[in-house]
Amino acid sequence: MVTYKHALIATVFILVVSFSTSSIVQVNGQPVGNQNIVMTNMDIKATLETECSTSLIVQSEVWNVGTTANDFFDVRIDVRSLNVASASLNGTAVGTTIIPESNYMVVRINPITAMSAGSSFTLFLNLTTLCLQEQIGLNEDQTMYLSHLIYYIRPLNEVQNLTFTAILPAHAVLQTDVSAPLFPSPSSNYTDGQSSVFVWFSEQLLPGQEVAYIVKYEIPSAIMQSTPAEVSLTQLIPFGLLFLIVGAVAVLFVERIPTIIKLFKTRTVITPIRLSKQEEDILSFLSKRGGSCPQREIYEELDMSQSLASTILTSLEERKLIRRFREGRENMVHIMEDM
Incomplete structure (x- = not known):
């Protein structure tokens, strides 16, 4: 029994030493x-x-x-x-x-x-x-x-x-x-x-x-789609004339076919992001707090357990809706997109 206890202590000691030394990165021994x-x-x-x-x-x-x-x-x-x-x-x-x-x-x-x-x-x-x-x-x-x-x-x-x-x-x-x-x-x-x-x-x-x-x-x-090369004024003149012609045609089109324009304006593609009720509560809470707050305040104010809040925040972070980081001793949560 004594031998087993000594072996266990030695094993723990080796693990602790190994962990502490492995946390120090070395380059050429430095x-x-x-x-x-x-x-x-x-x-x-x-x-x-x-x-x-x-x-x-x-x-x-x-x-x-x-x-x-x-x-x-x-x-x-x-x-x-x-x-x-x-x-x-x-x-x-x-x-x-x-x-x-x-x-x-x-x-x-x-x-x-x-x-x-x-x-x-x-x-x-x-x-x-x-x-x-x-x-x-x-x-x-x-x-x-x-x-x-x-x-x-x-x-x-x-x-x-x-x-x-x-x-x-x-x-x-x-x-x-x-x-x-x-x-x-x-x-x-x-x-x-x-x-x-x-x-x-x-x-x-x-x-x-x-x-x-x-x-x-x-x-x-x-600006993002344009090339970085400089464009001379003479190169821009034909494009300006083309834009004027297109603009004039667009004005006539709007005046003559207003109902079609109205239909186009009302057609929008919406890609919904599916959120649970608890996820919506967290995002709403962050928005009310100006976009960021300590993680501690989320589970305290919304009456959640720490493990549940952490699980939900991980899911939101994977979808790039929030970002978490440390500020001093606090875990901060920052909303990335308004829902």
């Missing part, structure tokens, strides 16, 4: 993160393009707050693929290594000389990715392309004074038929004449914490 680094005045600027590519510019002061020198440090970027266009420390180009993880990427920065204890550098990263935007498709009248920006920041090291800026594609506007096109509410917003710009600020983000940004926007389908 663990990812945990380098006694603090990043201050971090500025992340995402410039979204119409073809779904995104430029990410990351700038930050990087401090070695440990007692030993660092030969490298890591920056986590929560996308599934990326390319490093350039990287520098104090204006001097440095080498980088991309370390892919299951659902994010780690960019390892390799200074030319080791970062001594107490020293700081100014980091500049120029990244490109295709994974920051999600194209939903055309709206009901086929005039606008619907898209979502969903971006998470989950740092490996402490971040102080974080600013995230999202620059929408040219001519993009926020969706008007959804309850919460922006989440969370931005600290400020402006326009540069062509693009809408939204800015968020956070004082501190610790390792293990996360912040999520959601922007629901739309772009005129005519």
Whole structure:
């Protein structure tokens, strides 16, 4: 009996040690993160393009707050693929290594000389990715392309004074038929004449914490279908004449056959989404709360068990009607479409 008990204790000990060591990702024997680094005045600027590519510019002061020198440090970027266009420390180009993880990427920065204890550098990263935007498709009248920006920041090291800026594609506007096109509410917003710009600020983000940004926007389908090549004025003149002729014919058609037009206006294709009563209750509750709320409030206010609420939310998330994420210690639920 004693031998069996000792064997059981040894087995449990081995499992615990194996689990703890397997949770630390290593590259060439060097663990990812945990380098006694603090990043201050971090500025992340995402410039979204119409073809779904995104430029990410990351700038930050990087401090070695440990007692030993660092030969490298890591920056986590929560996308599934990326390319490093350039990287520098104090204006001097440095080498980088991309370390892919299951659902994010780690960019390892390799200074030319080791970062001594107490020293700081100014980091500049120029990244490109295709994974920051999600194209939903055309709206009901086929005039606008619907898209979502969903971006998470989950740092490996402490971040102080974080600013995230999202620059929408040219001519993009926020969706008007959804309850919460922006989440969370931005600290400020402006326009540069062509693009809408939204800015968020956070004082501190610790390792293990996360912040999520959601922007629901739309772009005129005519812009999405046009080619990026410039079109001269002489090339546009024949199209203008053609549109005038078509417009004149359309006016005559409307005047002469109003009943047919009326029939066409009343014919709409409706694709219903089948929802249970409890799913409708949850979506209605989220809409009344401005589009998002803690998951805890859903089962408390709607008198549901935690397991039932979790099951229903999983079903809604699979159909892309909601999105769940962590904000501090809370599980937040955000509605993606108004029903």
